[in-house]
Amino acid sequence: MKTHQIEIQKFKAASTNQHGQILFKVDALVTPKTPIDGIEPSSVIVMTEQNARVLMALLKAQIAEFDSKKPKSRHGRHG
Template sequence: MKTHQIEVQKFKAASTNQYGQLMFKVDALVTAKTPVDGIEPSSFIVMTEANARVLMALLKTQFADIDSKKPKSRHGRPG
């Protein structure tokens, strides 16, 4: 497995596809990362607080869009 450090520079867009996956268009700096011996290799995503706040807003919007497309639940109705 290759490991990378992914530094998000800017979030440009967010969307969902027909498989229910969230997709984000980003500008990012991607550099190879040497795994540390004895530790499971992992990639890291790094972003500023401002970009993290943009990500949160994009996620909220995408979840609202997904939820609006789901059929209304009949659970919890009296009767």
């Protein structure tokens, strides 16, 4: 497996697809990362606090979109 450091410069957009996935359009710097001996190789995502706050807002909006598309439960409602 190749490992990378992915530095988020800017979140540009978020959307959902028919497969239940959230997609983010980003500007990012992607550089190869050499695994450190004895540590499982992993890619790393790096972002500023400001970008982390943008990510949180985008996630909340996309999860709300998922929730709005789910059928409403009719159990437990008495008319």
